[in-house]
Amino acid sequence: MHIAFFDSGVGGLTVLHEAIQCMPGERFIYFGDSRNAPYGTKSREQITGLVLQACAFLEEKKLKALVIACNTATSVAIQAVRDRYDFPVIGMEPAVKPAVEGSSDKRVLVCATDLTLKEDKLDKLVQGLHAEDQVDYLSLQGLVLLAEHFEMNAPETDAYLRDRFSGIAWDAYHAIVLGCTHFIYFREHIRRLIPPHVRIINGNKGTISNLISRINQESSFEKKEIQYFISGQKADTGHFEKYLDYLNNTQTQQL
Numbered sequence: 001m002h003i004a005f006f007d008s009g010v011g012g013l014t015v016l017h018e019a020i021q022c023m024p025g026e027r028f029i030y031f032g033d034s035r036n037a038p039y040g041t042k043s044r045e046q047i048t049g050l051v052l053q054a055c056a057f058l059e060e061k062k063l064k065a066l067v068i069a070c071n072t073a074t075s076v077a078i079q080a081v082r083d084r085y086d087f088p089v090i091g092m093e094p095a096v097k098p099a100v101e102g103s104s105d106k107r108v109l110v111c112a113t114d115l116t117l118k119e120d121k122l123d124k125l126v127q128g129l130h131a132e133d134q135v136d137y138l139s140l141q142g143l144v145l146l147a148e149h150f151e152m153n154a155p156e157t158d159a160y161l162r163d164r165f166s167g168i169a170w171d172a173y174h175a176i177v178l179g180c181t182h183f184i185y186f187r188e189h190i191r192r193l194i195p196p197h198v199r200i201i202n203g204n205k206g207t208i209s210n211l212i213s214r215i216n217q218e219s220s221f222e223k224k225e226i227q228y229f230i231s232g233q234k235a236d237t238g239h240f241e242k243y244l245d246y247l248n249n250t251q252t253q254q255l
């Protein structure tokens with residue numbers, strides 16, 4: 001039995017990367033729907049259709065769990081997936097809770113895709129935490145395709161981030177939430193552009209703890225095994241592994 005990770009493209013590899021470190025004896029499948037990325041600019045109906053199509057493909061692989069390693073897909077399609085399948089389906093949402101809990105009197109900047117920011121699910125999450133007066137929102141949708149094109153260090157990336165961050169009075173904030181799995185590739189870059197007192201928070205660790213609590217872990221496989229698919233077709237391992245290598249090489253403890 002496999003644990004599948006699904007995303008609109010390469011973003012979910014940042015979550016798989018976390019899983020590989022915590023769950024060495026598991027067999028993984030990674031499905032990146034890169035031919036249809038980005039999701040964040042599509043309609044709810046389009047995204048739900050694409051997610052269900054991917055799930056129909058993954059179901060054939062006999063899953064012990066599915067991680068929807070995409071905040072955007074989770075916000076619109078997780079219920080439809082849970083209604084159809086018996087295996088545990090783990091979703092993601094922007095890590096607003098740890099961000100507001102760590103707060104004193106300063107604000108939290110939640111960054112996500114256009115669609116995640118428009119959805120009621122995020123409003124409900126913030127209202128449930130009584131944090132409406134503490135949170136601001138910023139779309140960093142442009143980072144999704146920059147990550148798909150492996151342009152983490154391109155001049156366009158720097159120009160894009162500087163433009164999106166211009167005008168933000170960082171003294172008013174104590175944390176920034178990376179509420180899209182593609183954004184994790186830009187942590188270092190973001191770290192260099194914002195003051196050190198602003199913490200950079202993401203939900204990947206929480207998602208993997210949630211996954212671990214939902215399954216029986218196996219340790220019978222000595223070697224990690226990952227099968228990769230792009231939009232339903234077997235993918236070249238190197239294409240995805242260069243992203244995992246990038247994460248290994250840029251990981252920092254203190255962000």
Ligand code: DGL
Nearest residue numbers: 008011039040071072181
């Ligand atoms: N990785 C995705 C997320 O976590 C979606 C990016 C996109 O395709 O727009 O929201």
